[in-house]
């Protein structure tokens with residue numbers, strides 16, 4: 001089959017790789033019809049390079065049609081339409097039973113001391129072959145796949161794999177009180193969707209980014225936006241807009257690739273250039289995240305408010321202003337999305353009238369052969385690229 005493979009720093013290629021096969025009795029093989037490109041894939045493109053091997057298949061936002069089932073699969077049949085969550089979660093361990101699917105005890109990666117395995121996401125997360133491919137092997141076939149109805153286009157459902165539950169969890173964790181206010185930092189796919197969900201719930205939402213078309217997309221949905229580059233004192237501007245106090249909650253949907261963090265920018269380059277043996281301990285022991293967005297979130301949120309981190313951070317010793325966090329009495333909540341935990345809450349919003357605008361959410365629909373150039377344009381935020389989906 002054809003698959004998008006990682007080959008080196010800023011080097012991904014579509015290659016011919018062996019077809020996946022059923023390994024465990026409850027495995028399924030899915031023929032992928034639509035598969036997303038994510039801001040998280042950009043971390044693999046550069047800073048997480050020490051944890052990838054050339055040939056690793058990327059991608060964790062797939063959906064498609066069941067092509068083959070193992071002898072132990074009873075909940076699905078060949079031909080069913082399914083979305084695959086980005087966390088590989090078993091459904092029967094203690095963590096899955098408590099809605100913490102991204103910490104699944106069956107698939108945790110003990111070698112690196114990390115949580116549940118993820119599709120297409122480095123040795124830190126199990127080095128599981130990903131879904132930017134023609135075919136995907138999916139374990140836990142009786143539990144993991146989300147069966148979706150025939151009829152609506154793939155775009156209606158594909159974002160259940162990551163964007164929707166991640167944004168949903170971001171809003172849940174932000175814990176905005178009734179009639180409260182929320183600032184969303186970063187208007188990539190995750191921040192954009194978080195704005196839509198929070199506005200749909202009736203919260204006052206202010207979105208922040210520095211890319212014109214990303215700001216525009218959110219503004220078009222009737223949500224207030226601020227262009228980072230137009231405000232020297234962003235926290236001050238936002239305080240003025242929120243009774244001089246600051247918003248109740250902030251979602252950081254930027255993560256460790258934030259604009260405006262020169263020191264960590266150097267660490268990112270270094271991590272990509274050093275041999276893996278040197279770079280891995282550096283990543284595991286040093287602060288390497290670009291922290292501009294998180295720092296501004298800590299400034300912006302009101303005293304006693306909540307910061308919800310959807311953005312991924314990756315340094316073991318990233319410096320944090322603990323004095324300010326403590327003094328302002330800030331709650332911080334975070335983590336990979338527990339995809340399966342939120343599906344039942346989200347599904348009704350995909351059935352009636354598309355209130356979140358998922359059908360038109362993708363800005364680019366491309367064949368998989370164009371994935372290498374799409375990675376590059378998405379990283380550089382060129383060509384109005386906000387959300388790309390591939391059709392393998």
Ligand SMILES: NC(=O)c1ccc[n+]([C@@H]2O[C@H](COP(=O)([O-])OP(=O)(O)OC[C@H]3O[C@@H](n4cnc5c(N)ncnc54)[C@H](O)[C@@H]3O)[C@@H](O)[C@H]2O)c1
Pocket residue numbers: 038039040041042043162166185186187188189190191208209210211214228253254255256257258259260292293309310311312335336337
């Ligand atoms: N928690 C999870 O389970 C989960 C799932 C998916 C994605 N993510 C993470 O969420 C983050 C966002 O993902 P995405 O797909 O939307 O990525 P993205 O890279 O497209 O979006 C990030 C946005 O932040 C903006 N930005 C950069 N610096 C900023 C700053 N200082 N202030 C405000 N905005 C700034 C960028 O212009 C960009 O629009 C990434 O870190 C990604 O890894 C987490």
Ligand SMILES: [Zn+2]
Pocket residue numbers: 037038039040041060061086162163
């Ligand atoms: Zn993703």
Ligand SMILES: [Zn+2]
Pocket residue numbers: 089090091092093094095096103104105106107
């Ligand atoms: Zn589990």
